[in-house]
Amino acid sequence: MAKFIAAKIPEGPLEKKWQNYKDQAKLVSPNNRKKLEVIVIGTGLSGASAAASLAEMGYQVKSFCFQDSPRRAHSVAAQGGVNAMKNYKNDGDSVQRMFFDTLKGGDFRAREANTYRLAQCSAALIDQAVAQGVPFAREYSGYLSNRSFGGVQVSRTFYARGQTGQQLLLGAYQALLRQQAKGKVKIFNRHEMLELVCENNTAKGIITRNLVSGKIERHAAHAVVIASGGFGKIYYLSTLAMGCNASAIWRAHKKGALMANPSWTQFHPTSLPQSGTYQSKLTLMSESLRNDGRIWVPKNKKDARNPNEIPESDRDYYLERKYPSYGNLAPRDIASRAAKEQIDNGFGVGELKNAVYLDFAKAIKDLGKTTIQKRYGNLFDMYEKITGINAFKEPMKISPSAHFSMGGLWVDYDLQTSIAGLFAIGEANFSDHGANRLGANSLLQACVDGYYILPYTLQNYLATQIDKPKPVTHSQAFVDAEERVKTQLQTYLNTNGTKTPDEYHKELGKMLYDYCGLSRSRKGLTYVIKEIQKLREEFKTNLLVLGDTYQINSELEKAGRVADYFELAELMCLDALNREESCGAHFREEYQSDEGEAVRNDDDYAYTAAWEWTGNASQPELHKEKLVFKNVSLSTRSYK
Amino acid sequence: MKLTLKIWRQDGANTKGKMVDYPIDGIEGDMSFLEMLDVLNEELVAKGEEPVEFDHDCREGICGSCSLQINGEPHGPDRLITTCQLHMRSFNDGDTITIEPFRANAFPVIKDLIVDRTAFDRIQQAGGYVSVNTSGNTIDANSIPVNKHNADDSFNAATCIGCGACVAACKNASAMLFTSAKVSQYALLPQGRVEAVDRVQAMVRQMDEEGFGNCSNTGACELECPKGISLENIARMNREYLSANAKG
Ligand SMILES: Cc1cc2nc3c(=O)[nH]c(=O)nc-3n(C[C@H](O)[C@H](O)[C@H](O)COP(=O)(O)OP(=O)(O)OC[C@H]3O[C@@H](n4cnc5c(N)ncnc54)[C@H](O)[C@@H]3O)c2cc1C
Ligand code: SF4
Ligand code: FES
Numbered sequence: 001m002a003k004f005i006a007a008k009i010p011e012g013p014l015e016k017k018w019q020n021y022k023d024q025a026k027l028v029s030p031n032n033r034k035k036l037e038v039i040v041i042g043t044g045l046s047g048a049s050a051a052a053s054l055a056e057m058g059y060q061v062k063s064f065c066f067q068d069s070p071r072r073a074h075s076v077a078a079q080g081g082v083n084a085m086k087n088y089k090n091d092g093d094s095v096q097r098m099f100f101d102t103l104k105g106g107d108f109r110a111r112e113a114n115t116y117r118l119a120q121c122s123a124a125l126i127d128q129a130v131a132q133g134v135p136f137a138r139e140y141s142g143y144l145s146n147r148s149f150g151g152v153q154v155s156r157t158f159y160a161r162g163q164t165g166q167q168l169l170l171g172a173y174q175a176l177l178r179q180q181a182k183g184k185v186k187i188f189n190r191h192e193m194l195e196l197v198c199e200n201n202t203a204k205g206i207i208t209r210n211l212v213s214g215k216i217e218r219h220a221a222h223a224v225v226i227a228s229g230g231f232g233k234i235y236y237l238s239t240l241a242m243g244c245n246a247s248a249i250w251r252a253h254k255k256g257a258l259m260a261n262p263s264w265t266q267f268h269p270t271s272l273p274q275s276g277t278y279q280s281k282l283t284l285m286s287e288s289l290r291n292d293g294r295i296w297v298p299k300n301k302k303d304a305r306n307p308n309e310i311p312e313s314d315r316d317y318y319l320e321r322k323y324p325s326y327g328n329l330a331p332r333d334i335a336s337r338a339a340k341e342q343i344d345n346g347f348g349v350g351e352l353k354n355a356v357y358l359d360f361a362k363a364i365k366d367l368g369k370t371t372i373q374k375r376y377g378n379l380f381d382m383y384e385k386i387t388g389i390n391a392f393k394e395p396m397k398i399s400p401s402a403h404f405s406m407g408g409l410w411v412d413y414d415l416q417t418s419i420a421g422l423f424a425i426g427e428a429n430f431s432d433h434g435a436n437r438l439g440a441n442s443l444l445q446a447c448v449d450g451y452y453i454l455p456y457t458l459q460n461y462l463a464t465q466i467d468k469p470k471p472v473t474h475s476q477a478f479v480d481a482e483e484r485v486k487t488q489l490q491t492y493l494n495t496n497g498t499k500t501p502d503e504y505h506k507e508l509g510k511m512l513y514d515y516c517g518l519s520r521s522r523k524g525l526t527y528v529i530k531e532i533q534k535l536r537e538e539f540k541t542n543l544l545v546l547g548d549t550y551q552i553n554s555e556l557e558k559a560g561r562v563a564d565y566f567e568l569a570e571l572m573c574l575d576a577l578n579r580e581e582s583c584g585a586h587f588r589e590e591y592q593s594d595e596g597e598a599v600r601n602d603d604d605y606a607y608t609a610a611w612e613w614t615g616n617a618s619q620p621e622l623h624k625e626k627l628v629f630k631n632v633s634l635s636t637r638s639y640k
Numbered sequence: 641m642k643l644t645l646k647i648w649r650q651d652g653a654n655t656k657g658k659m660v661d662y663p664i665d666g667i668e669g670d671m672s673f674l675e676m677l678d679v680l681n682e683e684l685v686a687k688g689e690e691p692v693e694f695d696h697d698c699r700e701g702i703c704g705s706c707s708l709q710i711n712g713e714p715h716g717p718d719r720l721i722t723t724c725q726l727h728m729r730s731f732n733d734g735d736t737i738t739i740e741p742f743r744a745n746a747f748p749v750i751k752d753l754i755v756d757r758t759a760f761d762r763i764q765q766a767g768g769y770v771s772v773n774t775s776g777n778t779i780d781a782n783s784i785p786v787n788k789h790n791a792d793d794s795f796n797a798a799t800c801i802g803c804g805a806c807v808a809a810c811k812n813a814s815a816m817l818f819t820s821a822k823v824s825q826y827a828l829l830p831q832g833r834v835e836a837v838d839r840v841q842a843m844v845r846q847m848d849e850e851g852f853g854n855c856s857n858t859g860a861c862e863l864e865c866p867k868g869i870s871l872e873n874i875a876r877m878n879r880e881y882l883s884a885n886a887k888g
Contacts, residue, residue, distance in 0.1 A: 053774045068695060069761050071802055072703040088782060124776030131778040133770045133831045135795040142785030160795060166702055167798060174769035181765050189758065212750055241697040275670045278679055281699045385721060388669070388729055451774050500685050502678070546685055551652060552693050552751045555685065 002622040005258070005610060008412045009113045014631050015095070018117045021413070025456050026463035033058035035470075036462050037221040039206055041193045041248050043070030045165070045172055045443060046426025047227030049450030050458075052175035055184035057455060059462070062219060063176065064188045064208060066243050066557075071173045074229055074241040075446060078165025079286050081149060081157035082443040084122040089146055093154040095119045100632060101152045102441060105331070106406075106434020107584035107600065108634045109261075109608070111627060113413060118432050118441070121448045126158055128451065132171040136160050149287075149439040157440045162286060162378060165443055172447070191217075192557065194488075195481045196224065196252045196422065203422035204471040207481045209489075211557065214550040216485055218473035222465045223421045223458060226252060227450065230405040230427040232265060234565045234572075235517070236509025238402035239271055239284040243557075249409050249428050250564040257417040258610035258623060260410035260430035262568065263576040266437055266585050267518050269335035271401035272386060273355035277506075282401040283386060286379055287439060290328045290335070292363035292372065293396070295319050297347040297356050307349070307357055307395050318342060326639040333436050333585045334639060336400035340518045341596075343399070355397035364392065400518060404442060406433045406585065407575070410610040410625070414457035415449060418610075421465075423458060425449035430608070435584025489549050492559040497542030501558035504539050508532065508562070508569055516573050521589040525577040529570060533618065536566040567617040574611075574620060581605045602634050641667040641728065644736040645680065647692055650749050653756075657749065659738070669729030673716065674699060674706065676728055677739075694753040699724040701866065704801030707808070708753055709740040714805035714864045722803060722866045742808035746815070746851045757804050759850040760818060764802075766846035767839040768822040770831050784830055794828035797821045799867045806861035806869070812853030817861040819847050820877035821869045827880055837884040844881055 010021045028036065036059050040051040043065040051063040065073060087093040098119035103110055126144070130136065136158050137145040146155040160167040179185040188208065195207035197220075205220035231246035232238040253259050270289055271282040296315045303310060319338055320327040330338070339356050348354050364372050369392065373380075380391045389396075409417050409424035411431055416423050426446040433441065472478075515521075515528035539562070547553045582591040582598035583605070591599045608625040642665045650657025664683070667676055674696050681691035697705040706723040710716035716726045731737065739753065747755040772778060786794075798821070806817035823840050826832025832839075855874060862871045 049774065056773055067697055067703070067705060068757060069704075069802065071761075072697055072705050074698065074703070076703050077698050077700060086781070121776075126781045127778045128772070128774060128776045130781040130784055131770065131772045131831060132774075133794075133826055133829050135791055135798050135825065135829070136781075137795075138786055138788050138791045140788050142787055142791075143782050160798075163702070163799060166801075167795075170798065174764065175774050177761065177765040178769045178771060187761075189761075241703065242699060243697050276668060278668070278671055278675045280672075280675050280678060283700050385718075385725055386672075386727065388727070452776055500682060502682065544685060546688065547690050552754065554693060555691060 002624045005418070005623045005625050007111060007625055008414065009111070010413065014112060014116050017113050018120060022456055025460040028459055028463050028466065030058050032466050034060060036060065036465065037062070038223050038225060038458065039219055039221040040064070040225045040227060041206065042073065042227030042229060042426065042428070043173070043176065043187070044073035044075035044227060044229050044426060045169055045446035046428070046450040047073070047225070048169065048172035048176045049447055050225055050227060050425055050454045051185055052172060052179050053451050053455045054458065055179035057459070058184070061179070061185045062188060062221065063185055064191045064193060066190065066192045066211060068189055070176060070187055070189065071170060073169060074244055075169045075443065076166045077241065078443050079162045079284065080288070081147060081159035081164045081440045082125070082168060082447070083149070083156050083438070083440040084126045084158055084444065085119055085156060086123050086126055088144060089155045091154045093156050097154065098122065098156065102432065102438055103434065103632055104635070104637065105438035106436050107637060108434065108602070108606070108629065109583050109627065110432055110434030112629060112631055114432050117453070118445060118448055121452045122444055124452065125444065125447050129168060129171055132175065134160065134167045134171045152438070168443055168447065193248045194251065194485045194560065196255045197477050197481045198255050198419060199475065199477045201256060202420040204475070204477065205473065207485050209485070212552055214548070214553070216482055218478045218482060220471035220473045220478070222462055222471065223423065225423045225425060225454065225458070226409065226428050227426045228428045231568070232402040232405055234509065234569060235402035235513050236506050237274055237279060237282050237513070239268055239282055242280065245561040245564070246568050247561055247564045249424065250568055252409060252417065252419065252422060254613050255419060256613070257419050257422060258410035258612055259407065259571060260608050260610045261407040261435070261575065262611065263516060263572040264406035264435050264585055265402055265517070266332060266404040266406060267336040267400040268403035269332055269339060269400050270358065270398045271403070273350060273397055273399035274352065284401070284403070285383065285396070285398060287332070289358060289376060289379060292367070292375065293328065293358040293360050294362060295328050295339070295356055295358055297342045297349060301346045307359070316347070323639050330639050331436070332439070337518050337587055339400050350397045355399045357395035358398045359395035360391060361395070402513070402517070404437050406430065406435060406437055410608070414460065415453060416457065416461065421461060423454060425454055435586055488560070489556060492543060492545045492556060493548065495541065495543040495545070497544050499542050500544055501555060501562045504535065504543070505558070505562045505565065507535060508565060512569055512572065516576050519587045519589055520576045522577065525573050529573045532566065532570050532573065539563070539566060570617050571611055571620055575609055578609060578622065579605055600636070641669070641731065641733040643667055643731065643734070646736060646738040647753070648740040649692070649752055651751065653748055653750055667728050669727065671728045672699070672724060673710070673726040673728065674724050692753065693751045696724055701725040702801060704803040707742045707755065707804060709742055709808055711738055714742060714808040715866050720866060720868055722801070742804050744807045744813035744852070746813065747804060747807065757802070759852070760802050760804065760815070762850060763815065763819055763843055763846045764822060767835070767842035770826065771835060786829060790828045794825050797824040797828070797869065797873055800869050801867060803866065805864050805866060807852065809860040809864035810853065811858065811860070812856060814855045814861070815847050815850070815852040816855040816874050816877070817865060817869055819843050820873040823877045823880060824873040827876060836880060837887055840877060840880040840884050
């Protein structure tokens with residue numbers, strides 16, 4: 001029997017919960033704050049915002065990232081925008097509406113109280129970012145401009161051309177540096193967290209590897225915050241950066257932190273297809289292209305003609321056919337799954353038959369080339385740079401790609417994991433997006449977690465630590481943790497087999513994509529779990545990593561990440577197997593309507609699955625957090 | 641394609657480096673430059689040789705991690721892209737390609753093609769921000785209207801990715817383009833004006849301390865900058881600097 005866990009949601013009506021929390025949260029006097037140390041792993045939007053805010057309050061902060069500069073965290077790559085309830089457009093937006101859109105977009109698998117708080121805190125972010133000098137898009141009047149984003153009927157997305165993530169991140173990075181200049185933050189760049197150190201199920205610090213000198217270091221603190229981002233890179237081909245990883249959260253998981261809904265991954269429908277086995281990542285093309293582009297495949301599988309020579313009558317505009325009212329603008333999960341279905345059934349286009357067409361011919365004819373050039377010029381340029389093809393002349397080829405991890409470390413309302421003193425924020429936690437994240441909500445979540453929520457909830461925890469002895473790095477727990485890390489690194493080097501970490505990663509990624517990706521089935525999952533176990537065993541005896549641990553060694557870094565992926569991959573499959581329903585991005589082939597739409601099972605599965613590490617990757621223990629819906633009635637998503 | 645790569649190999653910061661030749665075959669035009677290096681590295685590892693280390697992360701031209709001086713040019717022969725966006729179709733069968741790290745005293749080599757660019761973080765830290773707290777309790781965003789032209793120019797300056805190509809392109813290894821982009825972003829916004837005087841002085845001072853060279857207006861930086869950061873920013877920074885010093 002699964003055990004039930006509670007999220008510690010404050011009392012009171014939905015709209016008062018966060019205020020009630022803040023009113024009652026414990027405080028720490030300024031004098032005591034400087035005696036308390038906090039470790040923050042990650043300098044993306046969530047980590048940089050948290051570190052800067054905590055330092056500003058007076059805490060001593062250590063901030064870690066694996067890149068050479070905090071400014072390069074993958075938040076930098078977000079293009080589209082950030083949502084906030086400002087209602088500058090006067091189009092009927094409200095906190096209640098934003099809350100509902102988010103919950104519905106997530107197919108009613110998120111926590112009401114968290115989602116509401118996200119919407120409530122959103123407006124302040126725009127005020128603050130503008131005060132920091134983030135150059136959001138503006139109208140000629142000088143006032144801020146908005147656009148609308150998939151799955152909603154209002155314009156609540158703020159943007160900075162196609163570089164919203166970059167501009168928000170630079171704002172947070174600068175706030176972080178400002179605190180470092182004041183001596184409140186110390187940044188450790190080119191450092192990777194390799195172990196969490198706990199004493200009595202309470203987080204006391206971390207072990208890191210200095211990626212330049214190879215030195216294994218101990219860091220103690222009164223609390224640890226994980227802000228290490230998403231782990232979609234587990235699929236190897238994804239829109240994530242090469243260094244994105246699950247190691248920080250996975251090593252915390254193995255110390256007792258529960259992992260929630262690990263299999264829920266969003267696949268982005270408009271990324272560029274793989275062009276060869278050497279391919280290292282998939283570039284995202286902005287979703288906005290679907291506003292004017294039409295998606296199709298040839299009706300005849302064997303049609304080898306150039307797309308421009310295929311007449312209308314021989315084309316299948318399958319999204320327009322299946323979803324007449326939303327058409328090419330169907331939500332991400334639906335558009336991605338529909339594309340995969342075409343590709344799996346042999347209708348894919350391109351040399352590897354792994355893509356579908358995104359065609360602008362009609363838009364160019366109707367609106368003129370100049371308009372399309374204005375709207376998407378930079379995207380067309382980028383497409384041509386990568387593929388060598390001019391999309392004004394020939395349809396683009398696109399395909400779905402792993403993009404965002406809805407799953408992650410389980411956290412309660414305080415964003416605290418099941419380990420005391422260990423918090424998780426941003427994409428690394430599972431919190432607000434349910435089974436499918438709405439576009440432009442995750443930059444928001446990362447910022448809100450770091451700037452506005454953690455400063456209250458972490459302080460509430462730190463208030464209990466003032467009288468406790470200061471964590472020290474010479475304790476037995478630190479000695480043991482350091483030893484484990486060193487032994488593990490040495491094991492990778494000593495294996496001396498024949499296959500590189502990348503080769504294993506590619507194989508594992510393909511297995512997951514095929515069986516635990518856009519659609520899943522009992523049969524497929526059962527099969528692939530065995531395959532993952534086999535490959536994991538082989539990895540242990542046949543890995544090849546050269547060099548030593550005393551200098552930059554990127555192969556060694558990869559080996560550790562892939563080792564963690566091997567264990568997490570099995571948990572993802574077990575999680576997908578356990579959930580016998582389809583919801584959001586989780587599509588179980590057995591649970592679909594006659595028309596092929598997802599069928600949710602609210603009676604049995606309105607819960608968050610939180611998994612506990614038991615020492616055996618194949619036998620995790622399931623805990624359930626019941627999702628209680630008091631303020632919305634659960635409806636079936638329909639985009640027909 | 642069949643190519644000859646001439647690559648800078650250097651064990652560590654304190655050891656001497658040298659160019660080493662690597663023949664490589666089977667390179668396709670659709671590969672990115674870094675994917676070509678991935679292929680080389682897999683081949684090297686299979687032969688028991690240590691792979692070539694280079695910085696990279698996003699592989700889509702936005703994080704600023706990738707660098708490389710390719711045939712003498714930062715980010716290679718194509719304009720307005722980073723090395724990770726460069727594709728092998730820009731080269732021909734039989735080509736010899738030299739690959740070196742970005743060269744500058746202020747960017748010491750760490751290993752092979754990896755250099756230390758933390759000097760940029762320190763310049764930024766000297767004053768590249770608006771000193772506002774992060775509580776979210778500021779005035780409503782729309783109570784600071786910004787003239788659209790200024791907003792656009794400010795945005796253009798803000799798109800700098802901190803890659804360092806401007807420094808590598810400059811015969812004096814000057815960091816003026818990078819520094820001026822940040823100074824300009826704020827000089828053009830009302831939010832940034834309050835601290836404008838201190839900012840430009842502090843950032844220029846730090847830039848000099850880091851050992852970057854002087855600007856002699858050759859424009860090589862603008863030409864090689866993957867984000868098209870304009871020389872106008874340098875002119876604007878010079879004006880800001882002069883007037884700041886006049887104010888004392
Ligand atoms: C291509 C792309 C486009 C996107 N577009 C949008 C958009 O338009 N709107 C939107 O709302 N969302 C978008 N998203 C999602 C959004 O960008 C992310 O969810 C969000 O930025 C994550 O922020 P983060 O702070 O959680 O993590 P990240 O920004 O990924 O930061 C992770 C940090 O953790 C560090 N780290 C990781 N592991 C370790 C370790 N073991 N040791 C030490 N440090 C470690 C890294 O160095 C880094 O500093 C997009 C995502 C992608 C990939
Ligand atoms: S100014 Fe251009 S070349 Fe210089 S760091 Fe910025 S983006 Fe790179
Ligand atoms: S790897 Fe990020 S810009 Fe090239």
